[in-house]
Amino acid sequence: MNALAGDVTRAPVERKEFEVVPIDATGIGSIEKPLSLAERLADNDLLRKLAILVVLAVVWEAYARFLGNPLLFPTFSETIQTFWRELTSGVLLDRTGVSMQVLLIGYSLGLVLSAVFTTLAVSTRIGTDLLTTLTAMFNPLPAIALLPLALIWFGLGIPSLVFVIVHSVLWAVSLNTLSGFRSVPEVLRMTGRNYNLSGVRFVMKILMPAAFPAILAGLKIGWAFAWRTLIAAELVFGVSSRSGGLGWYIFESRAELETAQVFAGLLAVIVIGLLVESVIFRTIEARTLQRWGMQR
Amino acid sequence: MNALAGDVTRAPVERKEFEVVPIDATGIGSIEKPLSLAERLADNDLLRKLAILVVLAVVWEAYARFLGNPLLFPTFSETIQTFWRELTSGVLLDRTGVSMQVLLIGYSLGLVLSAVFTTLAVSTRIGTDLLTTLTAMFNPLPAIALLPLALIWFGLGIPSLVFVIVHSVLWAVSLNTLSGFRSVPEVLRMTGRNYNLSGVRFVMKILMPAAFPAILAGLKIGWAFAWRTLIAAELVFGVSSRSGGLGWYIFESRAELETAQVFAGLLAVIVIGLLVESVIFRTIEARTLQRWGMQR
Amino acid sequence: MANPGINAGVGGGAKAPSPILDVRGATLQYKTPKHLVTATYKVDFDVYQSDRFVLLGPSGCGKSTLLKAVGGFMQPVEGTIRVRDRVVKAPGPDRMMVFQEFEQLMPWKTILQNVMFPMQATKRFDRGEIRDRALAVLDKVKLSKFIDVYPHMLSGGMKMRVAIARAMAMEPDILLMDEPFAALDALTRRKMQEELLSLWDQTRFTVLFVTHSIEEAIIVGSRILVLSPHPGRVRAELNAERFTHENVDMPEFGLLMKRIHGLLFEESEPVPEPETEAVA
């Protein structure tokens, strides 16, 4: 049947039996293949990502020069120069500070609400229905849909922005969390219930850590959408002049056709995104998922 | 030590041994506890969700009446009337049709790209780095950041809208898919590699189905954000004559202070969201995750 | 009641104290979208204080399912399950479970934390005492060197030892064990069996033990419920109090093994075809 299968007529090879004392295994910790320099460099996460960033920057510069339309698409070097100028002049830091503050409030509030919602959702069936229905309804709604309610409830300014950010974070995180919760192994669930855990404690002590890979993915998406929403919302919702954040900075620069400033603002968004991803989320991953063997 | 632990001095209760012929077990399939009517009603998914929707509608109506400010927040009944009028006049259907078309193209393209990206990402380490870096960079970027490139590459109109939607879908879905891939059990991975699966085939035949819960969550989020982006983007990219989609309809109605029409437009978004969730995604879930025991 | 033959058997020990666990005509089913799978059918048995009660039966006969029902994770579609005269409605730490699957350990907790967790969660022990208890029980299963390691770094057998240590540390009223030693190597398995028996000697807790090894059933159990193949029904209930590791070579031990083997696998009487599956 199988070309490589053994010769049917032949018995296994005859060999003598033997017994030995297991060899000495002290100091075995030192056995490690040394890595070449190239391997060690390639092993460095930061270095590899930096290389990617450099390549992207070069592509940007080259393409922008080829286009030669700085009002529409400035070069990387021009953007960096502007970025640096605006950074050192303090403008960019100020604006980013304002945005970050709003963002953090909205993000944390969104997470808290999402925790409450998903806890309700896994505890009762009506909770599940409620969450899936609300998510399906509100998730596709753009921020302007909330404008009237925001105006009535919170007026203008930061509370309204926070409200919109909560809207953008809540559903994305809840959706991921719920789907994570639902794929927690049955045995682990049963273990938790065996210890009389239920309701909030069950969620906190069993479901949350067990579903952490999905939750973390949700947190990342939520974070990204909080940014997007904030920048869009600053335009829709009234910034009262001085208090504008990065979104307003970008809008203003656009209105003044300071395209390099627009891109400097976007660069700020990107830089923060990269920092958050490679510092905060990476650290969380290394401390949790990778340590627990829940992620390769 | 333990109050309920056995009496140390007492031996187990003595009992006689016995053997019996196992009782006849033919026709055991019929043993089923009959459900009460209430239980059966509560068991109906659609019915429960409908009940939730009715409650939400009542709350909306009551709150809007209490506010008495139809310019800002119309009642549910007024919205429904407008919705019906606009639906029967064909306007809403037309507009929705335009939006859906763009949406579907963008969404599918986003999924295809995301599949390509994540396949590359799991196949090579540089691919992983590239995807995580790009995601961290582009995910928080609002659509206006892409405007110049979209205009240069695709001009005005549908291709640009598609481009922006791809941007909104791609990163969210990729992020979820990648995190799903990474938490596929090691044994399953090894099984696949044992069968000489690698590259695309490995992703298609092992990782995709194994990570399906996370992927599905990503698809849902991607869908929602495609909607949000489309509605925002229609304003940015303008429309030629009367060809606008739902986003433009909402904008127009807003400019004309037809608040009820704005809400009718939003209602259309909600209705489609609910339909997609409870028909398409629900069916997919029932056919896959629930059948495979990968979700409760 | 449903099966007079069984009642006759149980009635033998006249004026016995009331049982801790009373399973009466329990039919357990899984509802799947397409099928209705009956795992056990009208099973009766009683477990008394300090019993080492073994559920023995071939693969797929519903042992795990029965254990889950006692644990409170499933409700019988017919019949009742009572613990100390109260109908079982939900899981609780008075019935600690050790599952067959390795996933029962929490990957995000170290071995020590895993063992400490149920004690902390249920608050059944003093805060100060918990760590020492956990260390002691981990020492018993020979994992003292691995207390700060995460489960994914252990071999399969070691994971199972952690799960057993965790349940033992809780000193539950009834310990429910689902083939806990199946993944252990011969020596560790024997050690664990002895450990269980010696722990039992100290506190005489009640244990409901699932296994498919006849030898293990006889060594560990004081009373053995033999189940028929799928769907699981009562085939016999036997005493095995006398046998431990020391008398594995006694002729009676061999005889009992042979008898159980016969009960399990030789269809001496014409039994109606048991594998009837209803397609819903």
Added chain:
Amino acid sequence: MANPGINAGVGGGAKAPSPILDVRGATLQYKTPKHLVTATYKVDFDVYQSDRFVLLGPSGCGKSTLLKAVGGFMQPVEGTIRVRDRVVKAPGPDRMMVFQEFEQLMPWKTILQNVMFPMQATKRFDRGEIRDRALAVLDKVKLSKFIDVYPHMLSGGMKMRVAIARAMAMEPDILLMDEPFAALDALTRRKMQEELLSLWDQTRFTVLFVTHSIEEAIIVGSRILVLSPHPGRVRAELNAERFTHENVDMPEFGLLMKRIHGLLFEESEPVPEPETEAVA
């Protein structure tokens, strides 16, 4: 080479044909962020055509790790692993693995699809033939009634039988089995062992079999590699060709069992403390 004592032993069968699998001084390590865990240390052994080679050792001694390395999933930090004189670099269907974990089944495929999958994926068999082969092998493991069911609806033991059926259907050059029968009940286990032996009788494939049951090692194996406790090192290599189920009651069988037990658990000679862990 690293250990002259072992070379002397292997050298015994002079002018033997070249081995299919040649493991030489294999040291296998896990790198964790904090620890460097050595699973096996300088292990040598050869597997020849048609061997039923058993890796036997206590829990955590590195049996699974060694099997993974042969499977091509890990590279030794020291030493080499060769299959048919080619250094093992990657996994392949010439070395089919059956793992210890239930998760190896694909939850999204029915039992039949699971068994058919590797045959389809590797294109080692004709399209038309695949289904029949799968049905035949499923019949052998007594799962014909469950072919259209999804894995999550099976009991643990049944899942394992599916995994075994799947690997057997592929007729690989070397079958790598990691405690495949550990979760099976006594009868099924025996049946599976017999099945394996009878299949071997038909095609004389080569199998590398991990177990911690001495009895199973002797019954299944033609040659047994006994490993020391953690980290796994070679303790002995023994012949067991003569023994099958039929002669379990022979005195020689019992003697061999006793001998292996001694090798495994009695530290007759003063062996240096083996549990040295290096903290990186």
Added chain:
Amino acid sequence: PTTASAETSDLRIAKQYGLGFLPLMVMESQDFLGKRTKEAGLTVKPQWLTFGGPAAMNDALLSRNVDIVSNGPPSFLVMWNRTLNTPSSVRAVAPLSLLPMWLMTRKADIKSLDQFTSQDRIAVTAVKTSIPSIIMQMWAAKKWGQKDYQRLDPLTTSLPHPDAMAALLSKTEITAHFASPPYQYVELKRGLHRVATSYELMGAPATFSVTYATEAFAKENPKTLTAFYKAMEDSQKFIKEHPEAAADIYLKSSKEGVSKAEVLEILKDKDVQFIMRPRSFVAYAKFMKDVGTLKSTPASWKDLFFENAHGESGD
């Protein structure tokens, strides 16, 4: 892809919402452009695009996705100044309208702009960059000195006109709205009162919206541009002569919660003019240069316009 002899057959014109863009609506519906281009011996198929805001329109112009756009003078001036001496330099073709914007409030006691306190919020379409913002800055600079031109900025808040009107009428924290037609008329009807008009604050009537194109386009399509200029004259004349028809055209493409009578009333307002004469461009430019938004000012308003318009008496 056109040469001087073969001008583009695909003219893409971008318009916006609002009464200020009425001439373009009329031009589209009466096909004045088609008639004028045919006269010039061209076959032009105009393509009308609508945008939600000015920035996107500028981007579309820069990327050559539209040929002629319409915007407020400040947006145009920024564009003109930033593209000066570049391949994409722009100039204005023709003004569209001369409209006053009104500062409306629901606070009965406020009679002038300086009576707003820090408790008040004035809604403008875009803080700092929109026409009303700049007008208020100009007024503040005149009243309190150039240094203090931003004194009123903290009171402003950006909200699109419809939302601002809804907010104002709903008695939220918005107490005033610098509205454009027709919103201001609706608000007047709803009992709000006018604090000031843009004309008063600026000291002169000012152009509300203007069309512009790139010099490159003008060079390649001189006849088309002239035809467009003439079509604009036609449209403005049509509005003057047939206000009823113009009102119908307006209502067909946009309702904005007003009736035909109301539109007619607006069209008859003496402040509302659809004329080819550019007004207050230099004043805008000077102020914007003073506050640093522009880097240079035009020597004359004619620097801002293509030759077609140079016959007017602008300022």
